[in-house]
Amino acid sequence: MPQIDGTTTAILLEERPSKRVRPSPVNDVHTGDGLESGVKPHPLRIRPSGNAYTSRTNLKAGAGAFQRLEDELLMSLLEILSPGDLAGLGRTCKFLYAFTRHDELWRDLFIRQGHSNFKWHGSWRNTLLGLPQAKASAIDCSNVFADALYRPYQCACINVPEFVSNIPSGNEVPRLSDLSFEEYSGEWQHKPFILTEPVKQWPIYQEWSVETLLEKHRDIIFRAEAVDWPLEKYVDYMKDNNDESPLYLFDHDFAEKMNLSIDSNKTQALDYSPPSCFGPDLFTLLGSDRPHHRWLIIGPARSGSTFHKDPNNTSAWNAVITGSKYWLMFPSSSNTPPPGVFVTSDGAEVTAPLSIAEYLLTFHEIARRTPGCREGICHAGEVLHVPAGWFHMVVNLEDGIAVTQNFVPESKLPDVLAFMRDSPEQVSGFSETVSDPYETFVARLRESCPAVLEDALAVLEKRKGGQGRWERLVKATEVDGGSFSFGFGDDDVP
Ligand SMILES: O=C(O)CCC(=O)C(=O)O
Ligand SMILES: [Fe+2]
Structure with missing residues (x-):
């Protein structure tokens, strides 16, 4: 099963955040205006941000007031547009065309609209617009330099x-x-x-x-x-x-x-x-x-x-x-x-x-x-x-x-x-009708296997009394007077 608790499940699986901290591409710097790196070019030929420094032309300069926005900020702005506005903005210049084609924007829109009866056309944008793949435009954007667009594509292409x-x-x-x-x-x-x-x-x-x-x-x-x-x-x-x-x-x-x-x-x-x-x-x-x-x-x-x-x-x-x-x-x-x-x-x-x-x-x-x-x-x-x-x-x-x-x-x-007793707010997966999962579980154990429950509670009691593994380790270290460090190395055994 995936996640630690209800909250985290929501964050990590059910609603993967669209904005992430992205390290810059480092292995795929194309040189000059060419596309001679070993990495498969982006379908719109968008390139990493770093390549802007060696290029004669940067299409961001043609994006009017939008050129003053950092790419991440521009992306956040695009996230609040409707499909019609996104498509319309994409028709104003090549730089904005490249940004408005970013498929994660269309994925969020599509999911928000809650479709379940649709024909999948190979991308979220095509699917939302009902556009067969062969009919989708692919304008050359090789003078758009944006990690925000290039990095997700690079990640989607890695050879796991x-x-x-x-x-x-x-x-x-x-x-x-x-x-x-x-x-x-x-x-x-x-x-x-x-x-x-x-x-x-x-x-x-x-x-x-x-x-x-x-x-x-x-x-x-x-x-x-x-x-x-x-x-x-x-x-x-x-x-x-x-x-x-x-x-x-x-x-x-x-x-x-x-x-x-x-x-x-x-x-x-x-x-x-x-x-x-x-x-x-x-x-x-x-x-x-x-x-x-x-x-x-x-x-x-x-x-x-x-x-x-x-x-x-x-x-x-x-x-x-x-x-x-x-x-x-x-x-x-x-x-x-x-x-x-x-x-x-x-x-x-x-x-x-x-x-x-x-x-x-x-x-x-x-x-x-x-x-x-x-x-x-x-x-x-x-x-x-x-x-x-x-x-x-x-x-x-x-x-x-x-x-x-x-x-x-x-x-x-x-x-x-x-876990259930000490971190009730992290307990997950129970129906709302179970108001106290810990007490409910204890009651069922008491009914069906009281000896197993007593043994487990005795172990917990012992841990509370400072006889747990951690306390023993700390005590041993204090007795030795040495400095104590705790790592992964010895962790396979109880
Ligand atoms: O198959 C997977 O993706 C892993 C699922 C998982 O986290 C699990 O089984 O505990
Ligand atoms: Fe898991």
């Missing part, structure tokens, strides 16, 4: 597999063909790993592809970030878009919508069932009061999830049905977030101001050299385990389908209870 190859051997997420519940409940519950076998038996693994899903569920409405579209529309979009951060289908009601049989109390054969090594999931005690816990994920290559921790301190597994995913992960026990990620002191808000592509371009190198970093590629038919509290970022290397579930293993119950 190049970035994620050559994983340093110390960073590799272990790959296991089999794992017992006992082994998982021991050391493995704290570690990421890839299980290579269990999914291969699932009917959904054997039957699902984008084509077979379309045959059966073409008209079913699924959620993809801020839009609710029929599957057919999403697939049209997925197969033909050039967005820097493609819309990602992430739907928590898919099982009901697709009439799947998953839970063992049903009589039909199961469409899939969680790998047995993860054992019982204590959130099942909540019955229909449990928070959202399973998601169907569909997305094109380059789509994915920016850095986050999973909600309510739960653990998760993520099974790739088709395609493959690259995972970049950092341990839970560090007090330092991954490079390039900012977290408020209470942990409530995670800000990853860069798109996945920008992250790969600017922070990936340093991230993989940071102690504690784990990386892995999960292929079709495999399942990746996300231990509770780990930061992770995920990018699809191909178009793909996945299913993910969050769960509470008994061994992590104290952590989940502590």
Whole structure:
């Protein structure tokens, strides 16, 4: 599942901010007025800002009063225009034509208008204007120099597999063909790993592809970030878009919508069932009061999830049905977030101001050299385990389908209870009818497995008394009289 809490989910997945802090393009400086760099030219031949210094002509000079605005400010201004005004302004000069063609502006307009019945024409602008791609103009804007326009295109063109190859051997997420519940409940519950076998038996693994899903569920409405579209529309979009951060289908009601049989109390054969090594999931005690816990994920290559921790301190597994995913992960026990990620002191808000592509371009190198970093590629038919509290970022290397579930293993119950009790404002995914998720969960545990609850509460009590790992470490350091530093390095083990 994607994000830490409701607020953050909204920020990171459902309404990706259109304005981000963008580092300048550094690897693709074209020289002179030519376009001789190795990077594929922008379709309108727009170039990075830096090239303005060596060019004889800069079309910004022809933009009247608009030339006095910084590009970012101009973009903010364009964001408040209607489609008609945007198109009209684009007809006044080449410089404004280039800016008003920026597809993220049209994406915001299209999404705000709330369409679900449309024909996808390869870009948001064409789709909103009902314009077949072949009829869209492409005026040469090679003397427009603007990182604000060039950088998103450069990011949309990166070759992701190049970035994620050559994983340093110390960073590799272990790959296991089999794992017992006992082994998982021991050391493995704290570690990421890839299980290579269990999914291969699932009917959904054997039957699902984008084509077979379309045959059966073409008209079913699924959620993809801020839009609710029929599957057919999403697939049209997925197969033909050039967005820097493609819309990602992430739907928590898919099982009901697709009439799947998953839970063992049903009589039909199961469409899939969680790998047995993860054992019982204590959130099942909540019955229909449990928070959202399973998601169907569909997305094109380059789509994915920016850095986050999973909600309510739960653990998760993520099974790739088709395609493959690259995972970049950092341990839970560090007090330092991954490079390039900012977290408020209470942990409530995670800000990853860069798109996945920008992250790969600017922070990936340093991230993989940071102690504690784990990386892995999960292929079709495999399942990746996300231990509770780990930061992770995920990018699809191909178009793909996945299913993910969050769960509470008994061994992590104290952590989940502590999170729900101590950070109630960060608890997410519960229906509004559950007024006190912590008390509700405790009551269900007390009814069904009082001994498990007592053990977990005893662990919490002990932690409160200063006997936790952190306190022990600090005390040990004080006794030694040495200076204390806390890093990622030793974090795999509890
Ligand atoms: O498949 C993805 O994009 C990652 C989803 C995720 O964050 C998860 O399963 O926890
Ligand atoms: Fe996640």
